Amino acid sequence: MATFGDLQGLVYTQLGGSASLSAATKTSVRAWINKAQQRIVTRRPWWFLEREKEIYSIADEKSGTASTTNLNRAVGGAATSWNAANGITSGSLVRFGTDDAVYEIDSVASTTRFDLVSTYRGTAAAAATFVAWQQYYDLGSNVRAILNVRAMDTPEDLNFISASEFERTDPGYNNTGTPEAYTLKVKASDGNQQIALYPRPNAVRQIKVRYTTVVADLSSSTSTSLIPPRFHHLLVDGALAEADAFEYEQRQRYDAVFESGIEVMLRDEPKVTDRLWRRYRMWGGSEYDPMAGRLPPNYPRS
Numbered sequence: 001m002a003t004f005g006d007l008q009g010l011v012y013t014q015l016g017g018s019a020s021l022s023a024a025t026k027t028s029v030r031a032w033i034n035k036a037q038q039r040i041v042t043r044r045p046w047w048f049l050e051r052e053k054e055i056y057s058i059a060d061e062k063s064g065t066a067s068t069t070n071l072n073r074a075v076g077g078a079a080t081s082w083n084a085a086n087g088i089t090s091g092s093l094v095r096f097g098t099d100d101a102v103y104e105i106d107s108v109a110s111t112t113r114f115d116l117v118s119t120y121r122g123t124a125a126a127a128a129t130f131v132a133w134q135q136y137y138d139l140g141s142n143v144r145a146i147l148n149v150r151a152m153d154t155p156e157d158l159n160f161i162s163a164s165e166f167e168r169t170d171p172g173y174n175n176t177g178t179p180e181a182y183t184l185k186v187k188a189s190d191g192n193q194q195i196a197l198y199p200r201p202n203a204v205r206q207i208k209v210r211y212t213t214v215v216a217d218l219s220s221s222t223s224t225s226l227i228p229p230r231f232h233h234l235l236v237d238g239a240l241a242e243a244d245a246f247e248y249e250q251r252q253r254y255d256a257v258f259e260s261g262i263e264v265m266l267r268d269e270p271k272v273t274d275r276l277w278r279r280y281r282m283w284g285g286s287e288y289d290p291m292a293g294r295l296p297p298n299y300p301r302s
Helices: 004-014 023-041 163-169 233-240 248-268 272-282
Strands: 050-056 065-068 074-078 093-096 103-110 113-116 125-128 130-133 143-151 181-186 193-198 206-213
Touching: 004 023, 004 233, 023 233, 023 248, 065 093, 143 193, 163 181, 163 193, 193 206, 233 248
Parallel strands: none
Antiparallel strands: 050 206, 065 074, 065 125, 074 113, 093 103, 093 130, 103 113, 143 206, 181 193
16 A cells, blocks of 8 residues: 555656655645546546445424514524524524414524524514424535435435425425435535435434545645555556656656556446445345345446
8 A cells, every 4th residue: 555655756756766856846746646546536436435424314393482573583482492403503494383484594592592594574473383494414525426315214215306306396395204305405605515305304314325435635645545555556657647847748658557547447346236235235224135226327337
């Protein structure tokens, strides 16, 4: 297994040795190696980038009453527990009384106070019933592409639907039950992917998400690439294909070696049947025929 420092040393050797290279060139070498890594990991959803995470849906929150004021964003609560554990956080949705309007929560000040994104347009009430829920669940910063989403209590794979189809299916946010589908959006504040379930879960449910992880640039000399060790040499070839010290034809030769190495990686990748079996065993479905499962459209084929 080659460390980032090892890879730099190999590139330095091909460029004439570390002692002959300027600091600027060495900085470029690090960038070239990372560019080669990104060229590989973004080529397809590789098996070695697959990860899994769990999310738990949160049931609708209805405890207590809410006080609202027309044309005001502030909402007060009595006997309420407005916190993230109950799904009350920035971005959550809320409906008051018999009003069909749905409001988005901007910020939560305490267990008895939150502010809406827009002003309340309904009739003022001192003790209104309400229902609030978390519409989207954050998947974190390391998710590159979703491969599969599964409700573990069914257990069934959920179908992906677009955000527009999601809105058309339940424009009033009225449907609750066992999730059958999901949609995704990008959180504006940090660029993380978020997932919403349809219909909205009416209880706490375990959802498992399989995804390909984001690959960060190598930085420390002791860090190692997520690419399988037997293919670490491709990072050297890919870096040398960027080296401006070489003539164009020589860089092209390195690039051809780099591309042929990726073809070997493709042939080396485990077959779909092996990966399906591994996936269903991991998800606890030993009684479930792996070949009867549905592959999502972007799941890697052999």
